[in-house]
Amino acid sequence: MSRYDGRMGDPGSYRDRKSDSFGSGSTGYGRYSGGGTGSFDVGGGRSRPEFENSALSKQDLDGLPPFEKNFYIESPDVSSMTEPEVEDYRRRRQITVEGRDVPKPVKNFRDVGFPDYVMQEIVKAGFVEPTPIQSQGWPMALKGRDLIGIAETGSGKTLAYLLPAIVHINAQPILSPGDGPIVLVLAPTRELAVQIQQEATKFGSSSKIKNTCIYGGVPKGPQVRDLQKGVEIVIATPGRLIDMLESHVTNLRRVTYLVLDEADRMLDMGFEPQIRKIISQIRPDRQTLYWSATWPKEVEQLARQFLYNAYKVVIGSIDLKANHAIRQHVEIVSESQKYNKLVKLLEDIMDGSRILIFMDTKKGCDQITRQLRMDGWPALSIHGDKSQAERDWVLSEFRAGKSPIMTATDVAARGLDVKDVKFVINYDFPGSLEDYVHRIGRTGRAGAKGTAYTFFTAANARFAKELIAILEEAGQKVSPELAAMGRGAPPSASGHGSFRDRGRGFGGRSWN
């Protein structure tokens, strides 16, 4: 047995323990009463319960026994790594970290200090070394802190959260009849949930950890039976899990380790209300691990609400990719040309389909909308200065197709779930490429084709290079004018005017 047996020992010795014996390393609610935060200030120093009062159905989360979640002891080999060695290792493996007291990465499986029953599974699987997300993510997760992991599927992220989950489960009191799971993994799709389950089964069996997968589109009976028998790990898509919670088949009172996998995809699929509802049922001093392949503002905002003093680890560079089902057109224009260009474009594309137009400012939103309406276009706007009732009304008019043109700022559009947007127009270029990808992603959903038009001015030149990369990755044409801007050349005066002089609409060659 390894030197870590005292902390992460064999399953029997821990799972037989009673809840009141979990003193060391446990963190009750007191920890969340406004303590300091690290350099990555997720949670903003506020207490987590504050954020979660939006619960749709109240759970009594008071008076739950403390639990243990810090299992990490740094091995001597890891301790002896100097800071330059740590930095060099992270650089070579493309690991970027943020947060307070970030642990050093582990180079070998034995340095993690996993208990023997987990090590046996790793050996059986034939793995040679930890993947980058594992070498940095395991020490972070085993320390019991919240974690944001930006890593793609295929990076080994599933085991990055599942093996610490197994250690966590084995340190908790065993399940009693009627108990829900200890570990909850939320995933966007059935396919991903099933993949996660395969790993959970493979690596959890040696310590007799049971799991089940809860997803929609199949009969509930077998899932209900699994939940009623009691399982330590539930892997679920949000909708079906809520069904199960509402019908009291299970509960989340025992969950102390929560994983959100592919958070970006879950938000894109409109799961945010369900995620909020589920999290409101879980004790706030849980450990939360939040995974995403990309890091748009929406995903970050949710993390800020549900994580506390989190570590963040990014593997590789965050590759920005646009949905390939979207045709992207970018035109170089001057600020003063924008309105006329917009009207020409609308004349060209308007067929009653929904058109979403993004502006930088609330004032701009109001001005352009007023002007459009004066010119006879069925446009309404939403932005942060509008009351919730007004926003709801505008949205319902837009959804119903009564007002097929909607102008919006980024803030107001965040979290908007409107299907069947055929065109997105970036009247103003957004403040980041993440926002660009996110905005245009409002179209081309659920297998539909979409089109995005973007006005790009000299003031946006600093985004040209990255924008070109996004266009090229998605197989879109790049106009010579934009290419020149990408090389640092000033925009040509003739490049955009000529099409207008010829009186052409935007549907023609003026868009790349």
Ligand code: AMP
């Ligand atoms: P994931 O990113 O979690 O979907 O993992 C992708 C695949 O990599 C899965 O089949 C894992 O079993 C496998 N895998 C996970 N960790 C390792 C490792 N350290 N070495 C080799 N393969 C691994």
